[in-house]
Amino acid sequence: MAAAVEIQGLSCRFGGVKALDAVDIRLSPGEVLGLIGPNGSGKTSLFNLLTGHHNPEAGAILLDGLDLAGQSPSQIARFGIARTFQNLRLLRRLSVYENVRAARHACAPLRDAFWLSPAARRQERDSLMNLLDIFGLSEKAQKTPAELTLVQMRHLEIARLLAADPKLVLLDEPAAGMTSAETQAITEVIATHVLPGRSAIVIEHKMQLVAALCPRIAVLNAGRKIADGPTGQVLADSAVRQSYFGAKPC
Amino acid sequence: MDAFTISVLSNIGLFSFLAISAWVLLICGEISFGQQAYFAIGAYAGGIATAVWQWPFALGVGFGVVLGAVIGGLVAWPTTRLSGMHYAIATLAFAEFVRSCLNVFSYQREVDGYLTGPDGANGFRDIRWAYEAGVEPLGYLGIIAAGLAAVIGLIACMARGRGMAQLRIVGEDPILAGMQGLNVNRIRIAAATLAGGIAALGGALYAHLATYVEPAQFGVMIGVHSLAYGLIGGLGTVFGPILGVLVDIGLLESLRVFSSYRMIVFGGLVALVLILRPRGILDEKTVRRIQAWLRR
Ligand SMILES: Nc1ncnc2c1ncn2[C@@H]1O[C@H](COP(=O)(O)OP(=O)(O)O)[C@@H](O)[C@H]1O
Ligand SMILES: [Mg+2]
Numbered sequence: 001m002a003a004a005v006e007i008q009g010l011s012c013r014f015g016g017v018k019a020l021d022a023v024d025i026r027l028s029p030g031e032v033l034g035l036i037g038p039n040g041s042g043k044t045s046l047f048n049l050l051t052g053h054h055n056p057e058a059g060a061i062l063l064d065g066l067d068l069a070g071q072s073p074s075q076i077a078r079f080g081i082a083r084t085f086q087n088l089r090l091l092r093r094l095s096v097y098e099n100v101r102a103a104r105h106a107c108a109p110l111r112d113a114f115w116l117s118p119a120a121r122r123q124e125r126d127s128l129m130n131l132l133d134i135f136g137l138s139e140k141a142q143k144t145p146a147e148l149t150l151v152q153m154r155h156l157e158i159a160r161l162l163a164a165d166p167k168l169v170l171l172d173e174p175a176a177g178m179t180s181a182e183t184q185a186i187t188e189v190i191a192t193h194v195l196p197g198r199s200a201i202v203i204e205h206k207m208q209l210v211a212a213l214c215p216r217i218a219v220l221n222a223g224r225k226i227a228d229g230p231t232g233q234v235l236a237d238s239a240v241r242q243s244y245f246g247a248k249p250c
Numbered sequence: 251m252d253a254f255t256i257s258v259l260s261n262i263g264l265f266s267f268l269a270i271s272a273w274v275l276l277i278c279g280e281i282s283f284g285q286q287a288y289f290a291i292g293a294y295a296g297g298i299a300t301a302v303w304q305w306p307f308a309l310g311v312g313f314g315v316v317l318g319a320v321i322g323g324l325v326a327w328p329t330t331r332l333s334g335m336h337y338a339i340a341t342l343a344f345a346e347f348v349r350s351c352l353n354v355f356s357y358q359r360e361v362d363g364y365l366t367g368p369d370g371a372n373g374f375r376d377i378r379w380a381y382e383a384g385v386e387p388l389g390y391l392g393i394i395a396a397g398l399a400a401v402i403g404l405i406a407c408m409a410r411g412r413g414m415a416q417l418r419i420v421g422e423d424p425i426l427a428g429m430q431g432l433n434v435n436r437i438r439i440a441a442a443t444l445a446g447g448i449a450a451l452g453g454a455l456y457a458h459l460a461t462y463v464e465p466a467q468f469g470v471m472i473g474v475h476s477l478a479y480g481l482i483g484g485l486g487t488v489f490g491p492i493l494g495v496l497v498d499i500g501l502l503e504s505l506r507v508f509s510s511y512r513m514i515v516f517g518g519l520v521a522l523v524l525i526l527r528p529r530g531i532l533d534e535k536t537v538r539r540i541q542a543w544l545r546r
Contacts, residue, residue: 089426091419098418108412
């Protein structure tokens with residue numbers, strides 16, 4: 001189930017820094033939007049506002065028409081928004097398996113805290129191990145995240161996100177630190193397992209991934225949206241090239 | 251078993267409730283120096299129920315547990331906003347507050363021609379259930395063991411269910427926990443409720459073994475020790491805090507060689523373990539390794 005997203009006039013500031021300045025973005029259900037822009041342009045801040053981690057200074061976020069203003073991060077997660085983190089946010093004392101399982105505890109009735117039937121446990125185990133398998137992590141299920149490579153950690157974050165079965169996925173530089181071959185691999189996994197049936201915003205600097213996954217991109221610069229449209233068209237735009245690639249208009 | 255062994259084992263059992271209580275909160279990322287407050291509440295409430303109101307033992311103990319759990323949850327309500335040092339100090343302050351209250355709390359009724367019940371700083375005498383029911387020290391040790399087994403069983407159920415995982419996720423990264431849809435405040439309040447109930451169970455059992463309790467018994471040092479047990483024993487399993495108790499009471503207190511240096515040795519031991527193994531002897535990784543080994 002994919003969600004419609006409407007971001008209207010969203011602003012947020014940190015002290016003197018205006019991280020986002022009246023940003024409008026609309027996503028129809030199932031749409032995949034690439035979000036690009038130089039470092040510090042406010043991309044991650046947008047995710048932090050969407051997940052309720054930070055509160056906007058102005059503006060509104062509507063998920064399937066529902067205003068997210070004033071909702072806690074946990075409620076927003078239960079509405080079906082899940083994200084990965086640019087700097088990775090894994091539970092390092094828990095096993096890889098428990099990291100993925102972390103997405104499954106929301107909404108559980110109180111009884112589940114004390115008792116899960118063997119059938120329920122097995123079912124959960126099978127589905128989570130299948131998920132880990134997709135990311136080549138099933139062998140590592142009982143290891144800690146620290147025993148994984150950076151690439152595996154990024155995979156694990158995506159596996160955890162999928163375990164929540166979200167309607168809107170927010171990927172924050174999923175290929176950061178990856179080689180071209182690794183980027184190719186994660187691009188394929190995202191295309192086949194993450195995007196179908198979901199709306200998504202993908203932050204990424206690697207054009208290889210953006211071009212393959214996102215038919216449309218928006219560009220942020222210093223907190224303002226400076227372009228939004230079909231990927232090829234936006235990338236050809238001279239202002240975008242100026243701000244993003246520092247290249248002279250051609 | 252000789253009387254000395256029985257008394258040492260009973261002590262180990264009773265302190266284990268306190269240690270597990272503080273451990274539950276540690277798992278949830280909270281440092282409490284004040285679990286002795288709930289131990290005291292359980293002791294007083296359980297004692298009043300059986301000695302003053304003449305309730306049956308199980309009901310009296312149950313009353314202590316419920317009261318400890320409810321107060322634990324109520325106190326957690328405003329303190330979930332606090333973190334780290336602030337939370338630790340709040341627990342300490344609350345425990346001292348409870349002790350001051352007990353110092354002025356008098357509730358005496360005539361039972362069989364005798365005045366019975368707490369009398370402020372003079373304490374609370376004649377919690378005589380075990381004596382009247384003819385339960386020998388060894389039998390009472392069995393009761394303590396059964397209570398401890400129940401607590402361990404409950405934690406084991408939570409480890410099979412979602413409870414322990416929820417506590418651990420909140421304890422490790424409350425912000426991430428929120429983003430995973432967990433209600434962090436509710437989980438913290440639940441942990442404090444559980445911890446309060448566990449400590450109160452220990453307290454109620456203690457009161458009926460000691461037959462006499464007084465506010466001075468529930469001082470800060472008890473709370474500090476309770477916390478240290480989990481820290482040295484390890485945060486990976488409920489047997490961690492029990493291991494901590496075993497080391498302190500079973501080894502240091504009971505062996506003559508250590509007796510006069512107990513506090514020094516214990517303090518040094520805590521420092522050493524925390525340097526070498528920040529999450530205790532039975533930390534999460536060790537426990538996972540043991541579990542993997544057992545599964546083979
Ligand atoms: N939690 C925060 N506290 C203070 N400043 C922040 C915080 N998060 C982001 N910023 C600032 O907001 C701006 C946008 O940051 P960010 O959204 O992380 O950019 P991007 O992800 O596009 O690189 C930067 O100037 C950054 O320093
Ligand atoms: Mg960023």
